[in-house]
Amino acid sequence: MTSSNKPLNQKTLQRLLVKRFGMAVASYLAIFALVSIAHYYGLFAAAGGAVALLLAAATASQLLFFGLFLSGRNQSFRDPSLTEAQVLVALGLTTVLVAMLDQARGSLLVLYPMSMLFGLFQLRVWVFFRCACLAFVCFAGINLYEFQAGLIQDIGLAVLQTCVLALVLAWLNLFAWYMQQMRQRMRKRRFALQAHQETLRGMMRQLEDMVATDELTGLCNRRHFLRMAAQALETLTPMRQHGLALIDLDHFKHINDRYGHAAGDRVLQAFASVASECLRDGDVIARYGGEEFVLLIPDTDADAFRACCERLRVAFSECKPVNVKVSNLSLSVGMTLLSMYDNLDEALHRADQALYQAKRSGRNRSASTWELADA
Ligand SMILES: Nc1nc2c(ncn2[C@@H]2O[C@H](COP(=O)(O)OP(=O)(O)OP(=O)(O)O)[C@@H](O)[C@H]2O)c(=O)[nH]1
Numbered sequence: 001m002t003s004s005n006k007p008l009n010q011k012t013l014q015r016l017l018v019k020r021f022g023m024a025v026a027s028y029l030a031i032f033a034l035v036s037i038a039h040y041y042g043l044f045a046a047a048g049g050a051v052a053l054l055l056a057a058a059t060a061s062q063l064l065f066f067g068l069f070l071s072g073r074n075q076s077f078r079d080p081s082l083t084e085a086q087v088l089v090a091l092g093l094t095t096v097l098v099a100m101l102d103q104a105r106g107s108l109l110v111l112y113p114m115s116m117l118f119g120l121f122q123l124r125v126w127v128f129f130r131c132a133c134l135a136f137v138c139f140a141g142i143n144l145y146e147f148q149a150g151l152i153q154d155i156g157l158a159v160l161q162t163c164v165l166a167l168v169l170a171w172l173n174l175f176a177w178y179m180q181q182m183r184q185r186m187r188k189r190r191f192a193l194q195a196h197q198e199t200l201r202g203m204m205r206q207l208e209d210m211v212a213t214d215e216l217t218g219l220c221n222r223r224h225f226l227r228m229a230a231q232a233l234e235t236l237t238p239m240r241q242h243g244l245a246l247i248d249l250d251h252f253k254h255i256n257d258r259y260g261h262a263a264g265d266r267v268l269q270a271f272a273s274v275a276s277e278c279l280r281d282g283d284v285i286a287r288y289g290g291e292e293f294v295l296l297i298p299d300t301d302a303d304a305f306r307a308c309c310e311r312l313r314v315a316f317s318e319c320k321p322v323n324v325k326v327s328n329l330s331l332s333v334g335m336t337l338l339s340m341y342d343n344l345d346e347a348l349h350r351a352d353q354a355l356y357q358a359k360r361s362g363r364n365r366s367a368s369t370w371e372l373a374d375a
Pocket residue numbers: 216248249250251252253254256260261262263264265268289290291359363
């Protein structure tokens with residue numbers, strides 16, 4: 001992960017957490033509507049003041065969470081989603097609410113699993129189990145207290161409700177465990193997939209290099225050069241020119257015949273290493289075929305281009321190929337300049353004509369199309 005997209009991800013995550021919190025608030029509003037219905041039909045055992053106090057506590061707790069999310073202080077907690085805290089608050093409020101109800105208690109029992117569902121994906125299995133136990137203890141505690149105080153109206157109903165809650169919470173725990181296992185499996189698969197993708201990308205890069213490189217010299221091959229030259233041609237503006245040269249090693253057949261094909265190969269490699277040393281980053285040299293090479297110098301003029309080709313010619317004449325005692329190494333160069341709207345094939349043809357001229361004039365020299373035009 002780069003340092004530039006790290007804060008962006010954190011921002012996205014925070015937005016997601018605030019959205020989740022929004023869902024929790026929407027649930028509280030829905031529960032408030034249910035409470036209003038229960039209140040309207042007189043299903044509350046508690047006084048109106050106690051109900052108002054419960055609503056105030058619910059509002060205050062949500063405002064507190066909202067403040068934490070808004071200020072970003074939630075990020076300083078181990079779990080910035082504050083899921084466990086939100087579930088515990090919801091369980092606490094549900095317990096107080098349920099304790100205030102009598103006949104409607106069974107209907108609103110569903111608020112316990114609903115609160116637990118909020119933590120289904122986020123809480124670890126053990127934490128989820130702990131919350132579920134707390135929910136059960138709270139509800140069973142209400143019934144026990146009422147039983148001891150002689151407040152319970154229907155013991156059978158209370159036992160049934162406690163058992164139903166225990167069953168639902170047990171199933172929720174099983175489901176949470178299953179979900180976590182599935183998520184872990186999916187995460188592992190994702191990592192494996194990412195590793196495969198990385199390997200494939202590496203192989204693609206290797207293949208691209210192989211397709212673009214001449215095996216003997218390590219220079220670009222003709223196809224790759226033509227692609228790069230076409231791209232370079234497109235970037236030209238009216239005031240700019242690129243230099244294009246065809247370079248041919250002189251009497252190469254003679255070298256092969258006299259010293260052997262392997263020695264000829266080493267001469268080709270020697271030229272490649274001389275060219276790589278002589279040229280700057282951004283210049284492109286490629287093996288055009290056999291003992292012929294092609295050179296592209298971006299953003300140049302006739303004098304600078306000629307100087308560059310001459311430097312290469314002299315450097316090659318002085319080079320010493322490994323294990324080949326060959327003397328009088330030389331090359332001939334045909335140069336042309338690429339202008340805007342130029343055609344690459346035509347430019348290569350011009351360079352070839354200049355090369356022919358250099359060969360005809362005695363080799364070991366460079367000739368240019370602009371000189372041919374002047375002659
Ligand atoms: N060792 C070696 N020789 C190659 C390779 N590719 C082409 N050649 C040889 O290069 C020689 C080129 O010969 P010619 O086209 O007659 O050119 P030249 O002898 O350099 O003569 P001029 O270009 O007129 O100076 C041929 O003998 C090819 O077999 C290669 O990869 N390795």
